[in-house]
Amino acid sequence: MRDITTEIEGRLSGVGCSCHPVMPRTARALVTEGDAPQVLLEVLKELGLSGPVALAYDEVTYSVLASSIEGFLRSRGIEVVGFSVSRADEGNALRLKELMGRASVGVAVGGGTVIDVCKLAAHWSGKPFISVPTTLSHDGIASPVASVAFRGRSHRASVPATGPVAVVADAGVLSSSPRRLKAAGAGDLLAKLTALKDWELGELHAGEIVCRRAYAAELEAIECAIDFVYGGMRDALVLLRGLLLSGAAMALVGSSRPASGSEHMISHQIDALGKSKGLHGEQVALATVLMSRYHQSHNGGWWRDPRFSWGSVLELLSVAGAPTSFLELGLTREDVVEAVLRAPEVRPERTTLLHLKRPGRETVSELLEETGIC
Ligand SMILES: [Zn+2]
Numbered sequence: 001m002r003d004i005t006t007e008i009e010g011r012l013s014g015v016g017c018s019c020h021p022v023m024p025r026t027a028r029a030l031v032t033e034g035d036a037p038q039v040l041l042e043v044l045k046e047l048g049l050s051g052p053v054a055l056a057y058d059e060v061t062y063s064v065l066a067s068s069i070e071g072f073l074r075s076r077g078i079e080v081v082g083f084s085v086s087r088a089d090e091g092n093a094l095r096l097k098e099l100m101g102r103a104s105v106g107v108a109v110g111g112g113t114v115i116d117v118c119k120l121a122a123h124w125s126g127k128p129f130i131s132v133p134t135t136l137s138h139d140g141i142a143s144p145v146a147s148v149a150f151r152g153r154s155h156r157a158s159v160p161a162t163g164p165v166a167v168v169a170d171a172g173v174l175s176s177s178p179r180r181l182k183a184a185g186a187g188d189l190l191a192k193l194t195a196l197k198d199w200e201l202g203e204l205h206a207g208e209i210v211c212r213r214a215y216a217a218e219l220e221a222i223e224c225a226i227d228f229v230y231g232g233m234r235d236a237l238v239l240l241r242g243l244l245l246s247g248a249a250m251a252l253v254g255s256s257r258p259a260s261g262s263e264h265m266i267s268h269q270i271d272a273l274g275k276s277k278g279l280h281g282e283q284v285a286l287a288t289v290l291m292s293r294y295h296q297s298h299n300g301g302w303w304r305d306p307r308f309s310w311g312s313v314l315e316l317l318s319v320a321g322a323p324t325s326f327l328e329l330g331l332t333r334e335d336v337v338e339a340v341l342r343a344p345e346v347r348p349e350r351t352t353l354l355h356l357k358r359p360g361r362e363t364v365s366e367l368l369e370e371t372g373i374c
């Protein structure tokens with residue numbers, strides 16, 4: 001087992017900020033090599049959480065990891081109540097909240113859906129939860145923001161929730177997760193290029209506070225994505241570090257602001273269309289290409305580093321084997337134009353380049369044409 005908590009905290013404490021004179025503790029981050037159940041037991045003991053444990057999983061993650069965790073904890077005399085999550089929706093979060101209310105802790109074994117539901121159930125029940133990611137497809141594995149569908153809607157909304165007290169990551173499980181999911185995870189990290197620049201515009205135009213520690217953590221997360229992809233996508237721990245840094249940045253400021261800008265709003269409106277076959281990370285990465293091009297023309301503070309240009313992002317997606325066109329996700333140019341035009345409505349209160357300088361239909365179409373992503 002490798003404890004990488006201090007490594008993550010080191011990246012945040014290396015930079016000072018006026019909003020956090022004292023660096024708050026981040027979630028424990030532990031990398032295991034096939035002994036996740038044992039490490040989980042040790043974490044539970046350390047945190048004084050003797051059970052019962054509400055264990056959340058889905059059909060796939062139950063056989064991959066959750067069943068062995070369940071068996072191991074029971075063999076050590078810990079009561080485990082299992083809960084299979086079918087969808088990331090309010091109903092599942094409410095049911096898990098009931099179970100967690102009667103348990104001492106929640107443990108989420110899975111990718112986005114299971115962890116999102118557990119985060120919200122933790123928030124509602126006031127109980128802590130431990131994240132056991134089985135994929136690395138987005139930065140929600142350690143963030144305090146949940147993406148869940150409410151009131152019978154088909155698409156999800158991002159809401160404040162509770163971040164994990166610990167992340168137990170099984171290196172073997174993560175390494176053998178599908179390449180497409182890892183590429184999507186790298187895509188979600190590339191989205192910080194525009195998210196950070198949108199955040200700076202918030203500082204410039206709306207007096208927002210940009211936390212320099214969170215900013216530095218996201219910048220480091222972008223570097224992790226670049227290293228991971230150009231390193232042949234072999235070292236899943238590089239990607240994990242990036243996703244944990246991004247989660248820690250969000251936890252630090254208590255919102256998704258450092259990690260989510262106009263590109264995430266476009267992706268949200270694409271979800272609302274209900275047509276895309278793309279993963280979250282694939283959608284936000286393509287929206288990042290588009291918004292990078294737009295920033296380049298209208299934001300004098302855009303990155304000077306050529307590795308951060310829209311062309312470099314597109315190149316990186318191609319190397320990762322990720323989609324390089326919205327058409328591959330089953331969307332038409334009309335769909336994407338519509339999603340971009342409606343994007344500011346997702347969060348009218350936030351400042352991004354799309355809010356400050358709303359493009360017309362023609363402009364969006366030209367951006368798509370020029371970048372060749374639709
Ligand atoms: Zn994201």
Ligand SMILES: [Zn+2]
Pocket residue numbers: 017018019020211212213214
């Ligand atoms: Zn700060």
